[in-house]
Amino acid sequence: EVQLLESGGGLAQPGGSLRLTCAGSGLNVNTYAMSWVRQSPGKGLEWVSYISAGGGSTSLADSVKGRFTVSRDKSKNTVYLHMNTLRDEDTGVYYCAKAADYYGLDVWGQGTTVTVSS
Amino acid sequence: DIQMTQSPSTLSASVGDRITITCRASESFSTWLAWYQQKPRKAPKLLIYKTSNLESGVPSRFSGSGSGTEFTLTISSLQPDDFATYYCQQYYSYPWTFGQGTKVEIK
Numbered sequence: 001e002v003q004l005l006e007s008g009g010g011l012a013q014p015g016g017s018l019r020l021t022c023a024g025s026g027l028n029v030n031t032y033a034m035s036w037v038r039q040s041p042g043k044g045l046e047w048v049s050y051i052s053a054g055g056g057s058t059s060l061a062d063s064v065k066g067r068f069t070v071s072r073d074k075s076k077n078t079v080y081l082h083m084n085t086l087r088d089e090d091t092g093v094y095y096c097a098k099a100a101d102y103y104g105l106d107v108w109g110q111g112t113t114v115t116v117s118s
Numbered sequence: 119d120i121q122m123t124q125s126p127s128t129l130s131a132s133v134g135d136r137i138t139i140t141c142r143a144s145e146s147f148s149t150w151l152a153w154y155q156q157k158p159r160k161a162p163k164l165l166i167y168k169t170s171n172l173e174s175g176v177p178s179r180f181s182g183s184g185s186g187t188e189f190t191l192t193i194s195s196l197q198p199d200d201f202a203t204y205y206c207q208q209y210y211s212y213p214w215t216f217g218q219g220t221k222v223e224i225k
Binding site: 035037044045047050059061062095099101102103104105106108109110111 | 119150152154156161162163164167168173205207209212213214215216217218219
């Protein structure tokens with residue numbers, strides 16, 4: 001079964017940092033572009049980031065630019081979302097998803113919860 | 119940024135009803151639009167890609183259409199499993215953007 005598995009969520013203080021990890025199971029993450037999408041409690045979906053299959057092209061939402069970065073480790077078949085200078089409004093469930101230029105976001109992980117609170 | 123506006127925000131319907139959800143874009147783009155279904159505490163699921171293409175395994179009662187700035191998702195005969203929240207998303211240009219969602223409730 002093709003799966004994406006996120007991890008790394010948890011409680012962080014405002015101004016703190018977290019690193020989210022997305023790994024593939026039955027899916028070679030290394031060969032696909034990937035995105036992160038988040039959902040604040042009770043709210044809609046917000047696209048956060050994109051990284052190309054090769055890792056050479058990335059894009060971030062304005063709301064996280066300068067604070068978040070996205071990277072991948074080919075040796076570990078994983079994609080990361082590095083989250084710095086966290087704010088209360090970064091609280092939510094973070095999903096990684098396979099980003100296909102033709103299909104949109106066609107495979108999603110189950111999500112990992114980030115809570116930013118003092 | 120391309121803003122996506124869905125209507126209605128909430129839709130009350132009965133099993134067997136035909137329903138339509140509309141998604142309007144702030145500027146025209148081609149057909150790079152997807153629809154997702156999300157159930158409570160679950161990840162979104164891709165239903166339709168490139169405006170009108172049904173994702174594998176999605177029932178044929180779901181259909182999508184549109185172009186330019188107006189797109190629609192239609193469910194021809196609502197089933198109990200279809201009560202959920204639906205989102206449109208453009209993947210024509212960054213930042214990719216979602217509509218605010220349409221919650222389909224049991225009437």
